[in-house]
Amino acid sequence: MREDRKCQQEVFRLYASKMMGVCLRYARHQMEAEDLLQDAFIKVFNNISRFEFKGSFEGWIRRIAVNTALKNYSKKSFSYEQIGVEEQPESAIPPEVYAHLHEEELLKLVAALPDGYRVVFNLYAIEGYSHKEISEMLGCKESTSRSQLVKARKMLQSQILALQKIAV
Amino acid sequence: MSKKHPLDDTFRRKLRSYEAHAPDKLWQQIDANRTWQQKAQNKFRYYKGGLAIAATLVLALGAWWLMPSSPAVQLGHFRIEPQFQTNETAAQPVAVIPNQPTPIIPLTKDKLATSTNSILAAEKTTTLSPTTPSILANSSTETAFPVNSTAGTEIVEEDLTPASRMEEVLAHKGEEENPRFRPRFAMMTALPAAKAAPLETGLFKTELKCESFKTGKRHWYGELATGTTTSLRDLQAREGEFIPYANGRADTETAAFSYNTELRLSIISPNGFAFRTGLNYTQLNDQFDYYNPNETKMTITNYYGPNGEIISQDTIIEIGTREKTTRNRFRMIDVPLILGYELKYDKVTFAFNAGMYLNLSYTQNGDFLSPSDQEPVSFSSDAIDAYPAYKSQIGLGWYGSIGMYYQMNARTHVYLEPSLRMYTQSSTIEEYPLKQNYALGSLNIGLRRVIF
Numbered sequence: 001m002r003e004d005r006k007c008q009q010e011v012f013r014l015y016a017s018k019m020m021g022v023c024l025r026y027a028r029h030q031m032e033a034e035d036l037l038q039d040a041f042i043k044v045f046n047n048i049s050r051f052e053f054k055g056s057f058e059g060w061i062r063r064i065a066v067n068t069a070l071k072n073y074s075k076k077s078f079s080y081e082q083i084g085v086e087e088q089p090e091s092a093i094p095p096e097v098y099a100h101l102h103e104e105e106l107l108k109l110v111a112a113l114p115d116g117y118r119v120v121f122n123l124y125a126i127e128g129y130s131h132k133e134i135s136e137m138l139g140c141k142e143s144t145s146r147s148q149l150v151k152a153r154k155m156l157q158s159q160i161l162a163l164q165k166i167a168v
Numbered sequence: 169m170s171k172k173h174p175l176d177d178t179f180r181r182k183l184r185s186y187e188a189h190a191p192d193k194l195w196q197q198i199d200a201n202r203t204w205q206q207k208a209q210n211k212f213r214y215y216k217g218g219l220a221i222a223a224t225l226v227l228a229l230g231a232w233w234l235m236p237s238s239p240a241v242q243l244g245h246f247r248i249e250p251q252f253q254t255n256e257t258a259a260q261p262v263a264v265i266p267n268q269p270t271p272i273i274p275l276t277k278d279k280l281a282t283s284t285n286s287i288l289a290a291e292k293t294t295t296l297s298p299t300t301p302s303i304l305a306n307s308s309t310e311t312a313f314p315v316n317s318t319a320g321t322e323i324v325e326e327d328l329t330p331a332s333r334m335e336e337v338l339a340h341k342g343e344e345e346n347p348r349f350r351p352r353f354a355m356m357t358a359l360p361a362a363k364a365a366p367l368e369t370g371l372f373k374t375e376l377k378c379e380s381f382k383t384g385k386r387h388w389y390g391e392l393a394t395g396t397t398t399s400l401r402d403l404q405a406r407e408g409e410f411i412p413y414a415n416g417r418a419d420t421e422t423a424a425f426s427y428n429t430e431l432r433l434s435i436i437s438p439n440g441f442a443f444r445t446g447l448n449y450t451q452l453n454d455q456f457d458y459y460n461p462n463e464t465k466m467t468i469t470n471y472y473g474p475n476g477e478i479i480s481q482d483t484i485i486e487i488g489t490r491e492k493t494t495r496n497r498f499r500m501i502d503v504p505l506i507l508g509y510e511l512k513y514d515k516v517t518f519a520f521n522a523g524m525y526l527n528l529s530y531t532q533n534g535d536f537l538s539p540s541d542q543e544p545v546s547f548s549s550d551a552i553d554a555y556p557a558y559k560s561q562i563g564l565g566w567y568g569s570i571g572m573y574y575q576m577n578a579r580t581h582v583y584l585e586p587s588l589r590m591y592t593q594s595s596t597i598e599e600y601p602l603k604q605n606y607a608l609g610s611l612n613i614g615l616r617r618v619i620f
Contacts, residue, residue, distance in 0.1 A: 012198065013195075039552050125173070
């Protein structure tokens with residue numbers, strides 16, 4: 001398959017849209033997501049022989065896409081991302097406020113998060129990794145992962161509230 | 169986990185399986201990249217074959233060059249003319265007659281060639297009795313000669329060298345029947361060398377002397393060494409306008425601990441010449457430190473209406489300090505092709521080596537300042553969006569070293585080897601505005617062991 005162009009194209013056709021959804025969650029904008037997706041599929045095709053058929057093929061591709069995004073994040077991370085964010089008001093808003101939001105709206109909210117928050121929130125809330133696993137993947141402390149998650153939630157809630165106010 | 173928090177749960181439920189359209193152009197770009205990579209792989213495969221052939225040729229030439237001359241035994245001092253071989257009369261078995269006076273056979277005990285030693289030694293030490301036939305009478309040539317058969321009488325040896333004995337025989341050519349010389353003629357008939365080649369005489373007379381046998385042989389050693397490497401990097405701007413950039417890179421990159429590991433095969437000839445080859449892995453490390461107290465970051469936040477349309481947008485400009493520290497790694501795999509000479513003093517051996525290193529692979533990982541905006545950018549060879557700066561191979565490097573070996577036991581040495589390696593080519597591509605040349609100093613400690 002590694003040398004078979006048609007097979008590769010078929011794999012791309014089957015999984016591109018799913019992986020594009022993953023990449024959009026980690027990227028800041030559409031162009032970055034496309035770049036991530038392209039890198040991820042090149043890695044998939046180059047390492048296809050390493051797939052051991054122990055899990056689902058889709059899960060394996062998803063893992064590659066996530067790792068590609070993490071690598072991209074580590075290269076472009078800023079050390080001053082927390083500037084001004086601590087002052088964000090904490091507001092425990094009821095779930096029904098955001099339950100009606102569409103996928104695209106949620107995606108845009110996630111995309112607006114700073115890099116560090118977005119990555120940790122994606123890994124913890126959506127992918128389901130533990131803080132320990134995240135700390136190993138990102139090379140940071142567990143406490144950092146926890147604080148990034150808390151701040152990401154705060155920021156998301158404040159953005160949702162802002163949306164609500166605008167809607168009202 | 170995420171189920172404990174309603175916000176996480178909502179996002180997970182709606183985004184976990186979210187799908188989005190991937191533009192068709194992406195496949196075309198992936199396909200183009202795939203084709204490029206395959207071409208690169210094919211190119212490497214092509215060079216790999218050539219490299220293997222070149223390495224084999226060099227090995228074969230080195231082995232041939234180091235091969236010592238054959239240590240074959242030369243029995244020059246006992247070559248006899250064919251006409252001196254046993255004639256009919258001499259070949260007749262001679263009965264041993266007790267108490268018959270017989271000339272004493274002159275023999276010497278030393279300076280005899282290997283193939284004659286057994287015969288002469290037997291002749292020398294045997295105490296003959298009337299019932300004991302001559303040793304040579306039982307030889308395969310069935311040649312016999314009278315010996316002193318007096319019981320208890322030992323053969324007396326004259327102090328003659330093989331050369332003088334040969335000259336004596338040649339002087340009495342034609343006197344094969346003379347009882348004094350008959351044993352000598354008969355004995356010479358039995359020697360293989362007598363049949364092998366005629367005796368050169370006159371101008372081509374062979375100098376009658378003993379062969380000095382070569383006892384040495386080639387030694388094959390396996391050598392494993394590792395040690396620190398110091399990189400003396402030379403950054404030069406290709407054009408004058410890039411000198412500030414070169415200075416900027418020099419200011420932001422600091423050499424860190426680097427090392428190399430080498431596995432070598434050494435072939436040492438008996439005369440001390442050596443040929444060494446194998447594989448060397450070198451990892452050069454440095455640290456990239458970037459500090460900008462006035463870094464600007466812009467975040468655009470969109471606000472959406474009930475129908476998902478953007479109704480407002482906030483642009484947040486954050487000014488802060490940006491610090492970035494990256495540990496850069498440059499990995500090299502080389503094939504050393506080294507000629508050397510070894511001098512041995514008791515348990516200590518000094519080796520003087522010179523040759524070249526053929527670089528097979530040069531990969532990089534890390535960040536440096538971008539030539540375009542002086543911002544940190546990746547130059548990693550495995551990153552697709554990396555700044556294209558470095559080559560994947562950097563050609564040949566000249567090499568010199570002095571090795572000091574200490575023999576621990578018959579098969580094992582421990583050694584210390586300071587070395588210097590200089591690559592003539594720049595490690596950067598032509599399009600990159602700086603040339604980056606390496607001179608590497610290493611101090612290795614290693615073990616070598618006789619393989620066979």
